[in-house]
Structure formats: structure tokens, C-alpha cells
Amino acid sequence: MTSLSAEPSAPGGPVPGAGPVLLSLDGVVAGYGGGDVLKGVTFDVAEGGITCIVGPNGAGKSTLLAAVSGLLCPRLGTITFRGEELGGKSPKAILQRGIVQVPQNHSLFREMSVRENVEMGAFLVRDRKVVAERLERIASLFPIVSERAGDKAGSLSGGQQRLVEFARCLMLDPALVVLDEPSMGLDPKTLHSMFETVRLMHADGRTILLVEQNARAGLRLATHGVVLENGRVRLTGSGREVLEHPEIGALYLGGAVAPVATGS
Numbered sequence: 001m002t003s004l005s006a007e008p009s010a011p012g013g014p015v016p017g018a019g020p021v022l023l024s025l026d027g028v029v030a031g032y033g034g035g036d037v038l039k040g041v042t043f044d045v046a047e048g049g050i051t052c053i054v055g056p057n058g059a060g061k062s063t064l065l066a067a068v069s070g071l072l073c074p075r076l077g078t079i080t081f082r083g084e085e086l087g088g089k090s091p092k093a094i095l096q097r098g099i100v101q102v103p104q105n106h107s108l109f110r111e112m113s114v115r116e117n118v119e120m121g122a123f124l125v126r127d128r129k130v131v132a133e134r135l136e137r138i139a140s141l142f143p144i145v146s147e148r149a150g151d152k153a154g155s156l157s158g159g160q161q162r163l164v165e166f167a168r169c170l171m172l173d174p175a176l177v178v179l180d181e182p183s184m185g186l187d188p189k190t191l192h193s194m195f196e197t198v199r200l201m202h203a204d205g206r207t208i209l210l211v212e213q214n215a216r217a218g219l220r221l222a223t224h225g226v227v228l229e230n231g232r233v234r235l236t237g238s239g240r241e242v243l244e245h246p247e248i249g250a251l252y253l254g255g256a257v258a259p260v261a262t263g264s
């Protein structure tokens with residue numbers, strides 16, 4: 001496979017709606033058993049932005065998110081959140097710092113109600129009043145939470161379950177929402193409403209780190225794009241730069257996207 005001569009461009013550049021660095025990965029090496037899946041991953045996630053990671057199956061995208069969530073401890077390199085190193089911290093400690101992940105596979109308790117599932121998202125919050133207030137606020141953002149409150153989560157469609165998973169993750173009032181392929185298995189219409197909901201969470205003040213197999217839609221939504229290939233960052237840039245990059249377009253997007261006139 002051809003490789004780009006360009007070094008990954010400096011992330012956190014002048015992208016509208018994105019602030020300073022919230023999360024920073026520097027030379028992260030991580031894997032399972034004897035092998036390394038991530039072979040020195042370096043990029044930043046800008047506060048207030050939507051960073052979308054794209055790349056082929058097996059590139060290490062979910063592994064990278066596992067390292068960010070503390071499920072996998074990097075062998076080398078550092079992961080820093082708000083200036084604090086996360087390496088070696090437990091998943092619970094990382095949740096408490098405001099990083100919450102919605103995993104690639106559906107993760108609701110199917111036999112429990114929608115409301116119970118969402119409430120469980122606040123399992124680290126002891127104050128019941130705070131839990132009730134958050135539930136009320138989140139139900140206003142996600143109508144399905146009140147409309148289907150008493151229904152078993154397992155009775156919802158895949159797209160509806162995704163929305164409830166999003167609602168659940170907001171119960172911890174996260175600063176960084178990490179989404180692993182949220183569009184997986186959704187039909188085009190549901191896909192659209194799922195992406196709109198990601199926009200809604202972003203507008204609600206969350207920084208988003210998104211892995212997306214639907215690379216074109218993910219990068220369109222994103223302020224920043226990262227291309228991960230075989231455990232290495234191949235390219236970073238604004239979402240639009242990655243989307244319009246001729247080689248990346250040819251490899252992952254079924255053809256390059258023509259540059260769009262600025263101001264659109």
C-alpha cells in the first residue's frame with residue numbers, strides 16, 4: 001500500500017468550534033498477549049471538537065479506544081487528559097475524570113427497562129437528586145428515554161438502542177464522549193438520526209472522539225480527522241482535509257471528494 005510522504009499534520013489547528021487539546025496520545029504502543037496492535041500512535045483531540053478516526057478493519061481503532069478508556073494499559077507512550085497522565089489508571093478512575101465510551105457492540109441490559117439502563121449510567125453518582133435531574137434533562141434531549149421508559153431495552157430496534165446508549169453515557173456528565181462505530185448495523189434513515197444525535201451531544205458541550213466505518217459521513221461531521229492504518233497514524237487534519245485527500249479518498253471513501261468551496 002502506498003504511504004504518504006507527509007508527516008501527520010499538527011492536530012488542533014485552526015478549526016472552527018474546536019479549542020485547546022483535551023486528550024493527547026504520544027507514541028502509544030499497546031496490544032494483546034505478545035503482539036503490538038498500536039505501534040506508536042500520536043495525535044491530539046481538540047476540546048470542543050469532533051475527532052473522527054477512520055481506517056480499515058483491524059487497524060487498531062477499537063484497541064486505541066480501549067487504551068483511552070483504561071481497558072488496556074499502553075506498553076509505551078503516554079495518554080494525557082487535561083494535562084494528567086492516564087497510563088495505569090483504572091477504567092473507573094478514567095470514567096470519574098469524564099471520559100465515557102459507548103462500545104462497538106450493543107451494551108444495554110436487554111431484560112432491564114430503558115429507564116433502568118439509563119439510570120445505571122450514573123452508577124458513580126451517589127446523590128440521587130443529581131441522578132434525577134440528569135435523567136430529566138437527558139430525557140428532554142432523547143425523547144425515547146421517556147416514551148419507552150418502561151419497555152425492556154431488548155425490545156428496541158438497533159438504532160433505538162444506540163440512542164439509549166448515548167443517553168446512558170451522558171448520565172456521567174462526560175467531558176469526552178468516545179463512540180466506537182455507532183453507525184454499525186443501522187439503516188440509512190436511522191443512520192441519519194444517529195449522526196444528528198452525535199451533533200446534538202456535541203452542541204450540548206461534549207467533546208467527541210468517534211470511530212466510524214462510515215468514513216465519509218463521520219468525516220463530514222468531524223472537525224478533525226485521523227486515519228489509522230496498521231496501528232499507525234497515517235494522516236491527521238481537519239475533517240474536510242482528510243475527506244478531500246486524494247489518496248485517502250481513493251483508499252477508504254470510494255474516490256476522493258472534490259474540494260468544496262470555502263464558506264459552505
Ligand SMILES: Nc1ncnc2c1ncn2[C@@H]1O[C@H](COP(=O)(O)OP(=O)(O)OP(=O)(O)O)[C@@H](O)[C@H]1O
Nearest residue numbers: 032037055056057058059060061062063064104213
Ligand atoms: N481482545 C483481543 N485479544 C487479542 N487480539 C485482539 C483483541 N481485540 C482485538 N485484537 C486484535 O487486534 C487487532 C486490531 O483490532 P481492533 O479491534 O482494534 O481493530 P479495529 O480497527 O477496531 O477493526 P474493526 O474496524 O473491524 O472494528 C486485530 O488484529 C484483532 O484481531
Ligand SMILES: [Mg+2]
Nearest residue numbers: 061062063104
Ligand atoms: Mg473496532
